[in-house]
C-alpha cells in the first residue's frame with residue numbers, strides 16, 4: 001500500500017525523472033518495501049537466479065491469502081535485519097536489474113487499479129509517487145506515461161499480468177472468497193509455482209482427461225510464458241467453471 005501523502009497527479013501528461021548512480025539517494029529506495037510480486041515477476045526472477053519456482057518462493061518470498069480479495073498474494077521478503085533492504089540490492093545497484101519486478105520498473109509511477117480489482121480496467125490511471133528521499137524527481141528529463149512504460153520494458157509485463165488479472169476479473173468477491181483450501185493451493189501453484197504446474201500437466205493423468213491441441217502442447221512445453229497463460233486459463237475452468245477446457249472424449253468399448 002502506498003502512503004497517500006506521496007501520491008501526486010501527472011500534470012499536463014508529463015513528469016520529470018532520471019535515476020542514476022551519481023545521485024546521493026542511489027539504492028535508498030530499495031529497502032523496507034511492501035513489494036507484491038506478480039506471477040510473471042516470479043517467473044523472471046527465478047530464471048534470472050537459475051532456481052526452481054519452489055526454491056525461489058521458499059527463499060525470497062512470503063505468501064498469504066489476502067483478506068480483501070480472497071486469493072493468495074506473494075511478496076518479496078526484505079532482509080531480516082535493521083536495514084530491511086531488498087535481497088537484490090548491492091552498493092552497485094540492483095543485481096537482477098534486467099529482470100526486476102514490474103513495480104520497480106514502474107516507479108516513480110503508480111497505478112490506481114489494483115491487480116485484483118474486479119477487472120474494470122476503465123478505472124485505471126497513473127500517478128506520480130513522490131518519495132521525499134528520491135532526488136531523481138528533480139532531474140530535467142521529461143517523460144509521458146507511454147514513453148516511460150516502453151523505456152522500462154513494461155509492455156511484456158503488462159501483457160502477462162493481464163492474463164493473471166483476467167482469472168478473477170469481473171467476479172463478485174463473494175464467489176472468490178468461497179474458494180476452499182484445495183482450490184487456493186491450486187491457484188498458488190498455477191500462478192506462482194510454474195515448475196509444479198508443468199509437472200501437474202505433463203506428469204499426471206491431466207492430458208488423459210482434457211482435450212488439448214497438439215500445437216498448444218508444443219508451445220507450453222517449450223515456452224514458460226505460454227505455460228503461464230495456459231495456467232491462467234486452467235484456473236478459470238477449475239475454480240470458476242468457465243468453458244476454457246474441454247474434457248477428452250473417451251471411447252466406450
Ligand code: SF4
Pocket residue numbers: 018019020023025026027028029030107133134135136137
Ligand atoms: S533517484 Fe529515486 S529511484 Fe533512483 S535511486 Fe534515487 S531514490 Fe531510488
Ligand code: SF4
Pocket residue numbers: 029030031033086087088089090093094095096097100101104
Ligand atoms: S528488485 Fe532491484 S530494483 Fe527492485 S527493490 Fe530490489 S534491488 Fe531495488
